[in-house]
Amino acid sequence: xxxxxxxxxxxxxxxxxxxxxxxxxxxxxxxxxxxxxxxxxxxxxxxxxxxxxxxxxxxxxxxxxxxxxxxxxxxxxxxxxxxxxxxxxxxxxxxxxxxxxxxxxxxxxxx
Amino acid sequence: xxxxxxxxxxxxxxxxxxxxxxxxxxxxxxxxxxxxxxxxxxxxxxxxxxxxxxxxxxxxxxxxxxxxxxxxxxxxxxxxxxxxxxxxxxxxxxxxxxxxxxxxxxxxxxxxxxxxxxxxxxxxxxxxxxxxxxxxxxxxxxxxxxxxxxxxxxxxxxxxxxxxxxxxxxxxxxxxxxxxxxxxxxxxxxxxxxxxxxxxxxxxxxxxxxxxxxxxxxxxxxxxxxxxxxxxxxxxxxxxxxxxxxxxxxxxxxxxxxxxxxxxxxxxxxxxxxxxxxxxxxxxxxxxxxxxxxxxxxxxxxxxxxxxxxxxxxxxxxxxxxxxxxxxxxxxxxxxxxxxxxxxxxxxxxxxxxxxxxxxxxxxxxxxxxx
Numbered sequence: 001x002x003x004x005x006x007x008x009x010x011x012x013x014x015x016x017x018x019x020x021x022x023x024x025x026x027x028x029x030x031x032x033x034x035x036x037x038x039x040x041x042x043x044x045x046x047x048x049x050x051x052x053x054x055x056x057x058x059x060x061x062x063x064x065x066x067x068x069x070x071x072x073x074x075x076x077x078x079x080x081x082x083x084x085x086x087x088x089x090x091x092x093x094x095x096x097x098x099x100x101x102x103x104x105x106x107x108x109x110x111x
Numbered sequence: 112x113x114x115x116x117x118x119x120x121x122x123x124x125x126x127x128x129x130x131x132x133x134x135x136x137x138x139x140x141x142x143x144x145x146x147x148x149x150x151x152x153x154x155x156x157x158x159x160x161x162x163x164x165x166x167x168x169x170x171x172x173x174x175x176x177x178x179x180x181x182x183x184x185x186x187x188x189x190x191x192x193x194x195x196x197x198x199x200x201x202x203x204x205x206x207x208x209x210x211x212x213x214x215x216x217x218x219x220x221x222x223x224x225x226x227x228x229x230x231x232x233x234x235x236x237x238x239x240x241x242x243x244x245x246x247x248x249x250x251x252x253x254x255x256x257x258x259x260x261x262x263x264x265x266x267x268x269x270x271x272x273x274x275x276x277x278x279x280x281x282x283x284x285x286x287x288x289x290x291x292x293x294x295x296x297x298x299x300x301x302x303x304x305x306x307x308x309x310x311x312x313x314x315x316x317x318x319x320x321x322x323x324x325x326x327x328x329x330x331x332x333x334x335x336x337x338x339x340x341x342x343x344x345x346x347x348x349x350x351x352x353x354x355x356x357x358x359x360x361x362x363x364x365x366x367x368x369x370x371x372x373x374x375x376x377x378x379x380x381x382x383x384x385x386x387x388x389x390x391x392x393x394x395x396x397x398x399x400x401x402x403x404x405x406x407x408x409x410x411x412x413x414x415x416x417x418x419x420x421x422x423x424x425x426x427x428x429x430x431x432x433x434x435x436x437x438x439x440x441x442x443x444x445x446x447x448x449x450x451x452x453x454x455x456x457x458x459x460x461x462x463x464x465x466x467x468x469x470x471x472x473x474x475x476x477x478x479x480x481x482x
Contacts, residue, residue, distance in 0.1 A: 003236045003238075004236060006234065007229060007232065007234035007235055007236045008229070008232050008234060009232065009234060010232045010233050010234045011234050012228075012234060012235045012237060012258045013234070013235065013236045013237065014237045014238075014240060014256050015236055015237065015238045015240070015241060016240050016241060016244055017238075017240075017241035017242075017244060020244065021247070023247050023248060024244050024247040027247040027248075028240060028244070028247070028254075030158055030159055030162055031158070031162055031253055031254055031255055032162070032237075032240075032255060032256055033159075033162040033163055033165065033166040060159065061159050062159065
């Protein structure tokens, strides 16, 4: 599981469970003051859910939080997701190390 | 879905080592200003600012110190409830049920959920929110996960400081959830006004319960999963065991606790209102009986943590005098040797650790604040 893999890379991972609404995700991100939000979607609803998470984050002043997406996302959807504010889309088979390196290189510096 | 937060590592420092006095002053002024702005906003109800203050507290930055100095006088009203117990007893589910009950009676509630950090990588998976996600839309609920980060003893100061921030921000109740394994996790729960120890039926026999040392910190014991066979038997076993506890403590020992034993089924909410009533009852009795010893314990945890931090800082700055010229000057004027020098002497068994510690203390007390 990604959460465990990232823990082994030295990250603190807040796991929220499955089937979260965008509102639940953004509230969790705000209360936990996270550096990044990782969305895993297998349902095919990524074109509605992911942009919604991005816009809610912006609404609540968290436009500096990095958003990544993973799961089953067709290549042709990637440009639109990036347009919506997703920093990276990780397809099946992406290694934990790749994700960890991306996060380390791209999260905002802390005050 | 998962969110990630960087471990303490790189985010705690402010002001690099090689900056000049003017830059340091500028950084300090900026920190003070940011702390003030975050406090103002958090007190006015801005949740993002509250969240950022909690991060500062967790990372023990100088921003946290400035903020806590401002917020501490405003805190002191909230009720702190510690929830602890072995893994799998249903603590998170019980916390979720307590949130539901507290919200039903209109009390704002904050949760600090502590999960262990990996001692090898420093990483952690914080999974307690999973059972509490139903309150995303409720502004009267704020849940914050915290990794234990291996700070020995410092964990209780971090959680009590977080509780003070929530307290100042107007949260009436702060629930602190920790796994009841490991000394520091148990201590955390023990610094709450009321400590609830959660067990599950048939989870541990009596001997296990005593061994764990958990029951000694309990003000209330909950046998959760009350719908399972054996729940009531476990409760009466615990009661029978506790009946043997003497009324009076031995001279010089704390008065033994006489915890109430309750049965709940957190998943359905059965017994949770009764638990909350028992918690409130305990708090008012404890306040009358022992002059708020829980508060004194919290104060002690916080002051000690700050003292230890400051001592570390001072001793490290003594180590800075390892510069050969400084050591040479010391030798010439026959002042005590610098800490680094002393450590080497201890390592080579020329000086014993007690003498070294005394020498460092003497130097800190008589040597002024600069190395």
